[in-house]
Amino acid sequence: MSDDLKLRRLNAMRSSDRILSGVRPKTMRERLADLETAADLDGWPDFYGGGPVEALEERVAGLLGTEAAVLFPTGTMAQQVALRYGADRTGIPAAALHPLGHQEMHERHAYAELSGLRGITSTDRPRNPTAAEIAALGEPVSTVVVELPLRDAGFVLPSWEELVAVCGAARAIGARVHFDGARIWESTPHLGRALREVVALADSVYVSFYKSLGGISGAVLAGTADLANYARPWRHRFGGTIYQQFPAALSALAGLDRELPRLREYVGHARTIADALASVPGARVFPHPPHTHQFRLWLPYPAAVLGEAVLRVAERERVWFAGGWVDADVPGYAMTEVTVAEPALEWTAADVAAAAALVRKEIG
CATH class of the missing domain: 3.90.1150.10 (Aspartate Aminotransferase, domain 1)
Structure with missing residues (x-):
């Protein structure tokens, strides 16, 4: 355009x-006005973390029911770190990905170009993979990625039973489960389960703050404390440890209050x-x-x-x-x-x- x-x-x-x-x-002035109503702006901002960034990470971890959460400037960066973590922890430099998934369609294959990982097709059908398809992959993978919902197939979701089965199949082949949950917030009605119950099926999850919550930008990678400890130095190496992110953090907190x-x-x-x-x-x-x-x-x-x-x-x-x-x-x-x-x-x-x-x- x-x-x-x-x-x-x-x-x-x-x-x-x-x-x-x-x-x-909204204009920039309107976006700034939103921040004034979202928080007490007389407080201190973040300085490479802390302040509203820490408050956002703690709140999202609480909502998702994970041990920890780490703020990233983009989901593309967060997902790269999630796949690197899986490869480093398992020693398997391959991940099961959908050809219509975000990593393949909208991240310029960053996992391969920057981290040297390989993508293994989980299914060629316009839906998330089934348990049978994961069981039949034929080669080891460190992580199975499930995008909830699968945007480029039409925002489609599996049933709850199908999601439970595919996560079980991933673990049966020794793989981690990562949810590309940019839009996981609005997936719970179809799945018929609370957000925490959905997230509990995965080892890690990425969530976005601007796609459905109306935030300025930003994403969180959530999971175990070990994942968070791994993610923070890799976020720095990728250039994502930004001096101050309080506008993004405050708008994300406002989105959790207003839109969620x-x-x-x-x-x-x-x-x-x-x-x-x-x-x-x-x-x-x-x-x-x-x-x-x-x-x-x-x-x-x-x-x-x-x-x-x-x-x-x-x-x-x-x-x-x-x-x-x-x-x-x-x-x-x-x-x-x-x-x-x-x-x-x-x-x-x-x-x-x-x-x-x-x-x-x-x-x-």
């Missing part, structure tokens, strides 16, 4: 009175929105019903045409439908990821149908 188009999209969303997918973008309690509500309403979108002529929704508050939507138009129509409707009607359209593998269709958050809670099925009709009419 060009800078001009990105700016137009941000302005269109910001000016809209109603937003179906996503949240209203509402995610279950978003997941529930996503099913209403998905049903309404599935009724739009020519539309396809997956998964249906959604496993989290995010899912995929296909419409039978080129991506560029849909993107322009959505922008024009937003600029004229002040109603934001959904952006980020890409031409799909399905001939004649474009796809987007729908995120049901606070702005969408006021939308009824009739509202969704009306907004879709505006976009279709704009296309002509």
